[in-house]
Amino acid sequence: MINVFVYGTLRKGEANAKLLKSATCIAEQCWTNGLLYDTGYGYPAMKQAPFSRVFGELYALSEADLTRLDQLEGYTEGGTNNLYERIEQTVYTDKGTTIAYMYVASKADLLQRKILNGDWKEHNLLLKQSGTVLYFAYGSCMDQKRIGDAGVAHHFRNMLGVGLLTNYTLRFTRKSTKDRMGRADIVEEGGYVEGKVYNLPIRVLEEYLYGREGAPKAYRPTFVEIEINVKKVQALTFVVTKKEEETxxxxxxxxxxxxxxxxxxxxxxxxxIQNHINSLKKSKLKIGGM
Structure with a gap:
């Protein structure tokens, strides 16, 4: 099997995701170094850069699948007029690093508009002037009192139910700058997470949630596949940008x-949840008494 990192229309829920239906998704939450651009043609392009991040998904696929991707990306091995080049580069996941193929722009005119946060799906969502998005809340954003105190309860009235997110675990990997204590995160390491699913106006992301979550520095918006009402759907949520040891x-x-x-x-x-938090408290007490 061959590892390939995808960042545009091959991601889950996107136009060409069907080309990966026989592939195995290794990681939904991963990134590589690079800069991402909107080409203006309905798909993105990436160029290599050492200090910026491009977010995407990692798949294991067959030679036949890879050939189909080469055709989609306008890549021919040894070609002199390729639209994209296929390279190998390090990909970072919640479980560690791996080397994977990915496609980078071969033609400079593809690099039209820089996507600052490095996420094609988020970029496309925020371009919409109206509409709604499914939002998966798994931490303190489930608390109606806190939402009410912030004066935004009217945006959170349309709760569709409880969503189930598999292959993730609830962790507390962010240390707040205020008290150096833990804040919630989901880590792609197996297990499952339950949370509330809201249908939110897209504008609420920038008007409220991005500020509350300190996006994109503290948390970053991302997309996960959840199950709700016996259906699998794509939903937006937030994960810790730089994970630390749990507190x-x-x-x-x-x-x-x-x-x-x-x-x-x-x-x-x-x-x-209660047992996990209690275990973290006991661990802290044990370390403090050493």
Whole structure:
């Protein structure tokens, strides 16, 4: 099998995702170094750059699949007029690093408009002047009291139900700059996460959620495949941009998560959250007593 990193129309929910239907998705949350551009033709192009990030998905696929991707990207090995070149480069996932193929622009005129956050799906979403987006809340954003106190409860009235996110685990990998205690994150390492699913106006992202989440420095917006009402759908959520060693959250933050979860998420899952937070607190006490 061959590892390939995709960042545009081959990603889940995008126009050419069907070309990867026989491939295995290794990671939804991964990135590589580079700069991303909107070509103006309905697809992006990437160029190599050492200090910027391009976000995408990592797949394991066959030689036949790779041949189809080469055709899509206008790449011929040894060709002198390729639209894209196929290169190998390091890809970073929640589980570590790997080397994968990816396609970078061969023609400079593809590099029209820089996509600052390095995510094609987010870029496309924010270009829309109206409409809604599914939002998967798994931490303190489940808490209606906190949302009400912020004066934005009217945007969160359309809750569709509880979503199930598989192959992820709830962790506390961000240390707040205010108290150096943990804040919630989802890590792609197996397990499952439950959360509330809202249908939000797209404008609420920039008007409220991006500011609340400190995006894109503290958290970054991303996309996950969740199951809700026996259907698999794409939803936007937020993950920690630079993950650190887990730290127990403050009591008030724990209460917000549990208050938001009560009556919605399963009893077993709520118990799992409580037990994990308690284990982090015990670990801190043990280290402090050494």
């Amino acid at each position: 127990a959250p403050p009591q008030w933050y724990k209460e917000e998560i549990l208050r938001g979860a009560e009556g919605y998420l399963t009893v077993d899952y709520i118990s799992k």
